[in-house]
Amino acid sequence: MTPFLAIVAGGLLLGAFLCLYRIGRGPTAPDRTVAIDILGTLVVGFCCVMAIWTGQDFYMNIAIAWALLSFIGTIALAKYLEGRQYNE
Amino acid sequence: MKQVLCILFTFGLWLLLVAPWPVNAYWADVLVGLVVALLVATLLSHIYPDNPHKALQPRRIFWFLVYVPYFLFYCVQANLDVAYRVLHPDMPIRPGIVHVRTDLTSDMAKTFLANSITLTPGTLTVDILGQDLYIHWINVEGQGVEAHTAVIVKRFEKILRRVFE
């Protein structure tokens, strides 16, 4: 199953590079926020690939933790965009 | 009553986390899970949803199970739609923010309606103010609030009312 998983990992890496292009290019702060959110979701997919590859189920713990922290970070950035400060 | 149900739901989540049960779940795991569930439910007691007993009524569970495949169908359709628009060389988009109204009254129903709208073809909830939803639509069709409501909201409202109200 390794060649298939290598192709999947390469595809996810390509998607991550597209996200990085959007983060670098901008042009506004919300664009970068979206790209960061999508990058976090892609990393969850990458954790799945690692879990199948190695057969260890603790990678799914990492996937859940990454999804949680990505969501919290996106909400914090969105609140910053909305009010331009945390304590309005 | 509400407290007990919240603790039970949290404890169920804990049991899912420490799976698989026959292999490595001893009495210590269960006991620690009960203590942790008690602490979490006490800490977040006025954050938890108001009517957790609604999740146990068979009628609502049945309609929720009807709702899931219905929603997944529209979700897959949305993805094919987006893929078509993205891969087409001319990008046939006609975006705009439209105004729709909903008849749902409970907060949880409105939340799930907004989430469903976000994941279905070409629409994204920008804001929700009372009964009014403002939807960013990637390909605006028709004119006026009524026409937009009929296209965007009506397909979910009927089932969501049975699930959440």
Next chain:
Amino acid sequence: MQGMSLIVKNITRVVAGFIILFGAYIVLYGHVTPGGGFAGGVILAGGLALVVLAFGEEFARNVLTHDVARLADSMGALLFLLVAVLGFMGGVFFTNFLPLGDVGALLSAGTIPIANLGIGIKVGAGLFGVFLALAAFRRATSGGSAAHGRLP
């Protein structure tokens, strides 16, 4: 600090319990699975920060204030030190004095789970306190009504 929109609030109601439960799971199973006190503490602090972000002041004022965060911070440090000093009674700092148990079970590895618990409480409360302090500090510098550097 005001809350965010209705959708964020309601989904936070559903999800916040799961986040904090998962943080506790990572802390308590730190000796069996990857993770441990620090990682679990970060998740705990993130869950509390999400609740404060979504609901604003009404949660920070009622349940978790600066003082509670400070108290929990000290308690975590004290628990960690207690484990270390109790090992010192046996001769060496951090010596194990509990039975080792089976490999892979929750009650195993001697004093490591208790030390993990101390680290988790300390890191969670500390990071959450940092979050609250930053929010209050921005209020103090932006010339708001409560300019004394604390959340009310």
Next chain:
Amino acid sequence: MSDLAAEILIAVGLAFDLFGCIGLVRLPDVYNRVQAATKCVTLGTCLILAGTAVYGITGAMSIKAALCAVFLLLTSPVAAHAIARGAYKSGVRLWEGSVIDRYGEEVHPAGPPAERIEPAAQTEHTVAAGREPHE
């Protein structure tokens, strides 16, 4: 057999992920990008998680994959909504080709409360200036 089903699910999920990322690069403004990226990447990652669940059907892996998929389906649209609302309130305009803006007409008739920032003209300096608290 279950390996084949898992491979098909993961391949379809990867394709949707890539469509979402292409949409993130190609589409013209923030709101369209949020739409394409959120829909495609959420469903794609959920399909990858479903493939993982099918592959590890006997262990704890599938339960955790299902938990993660439910969590993503719950939170990802919320994140998209929060970003879109924040973008509108921080003054990002719709694309020039947009046909209608009822939100701007009915809720913010005088324009967004913050200073309007032209997407093309924004530089590092204006980003830094935007962080200052506006009185």
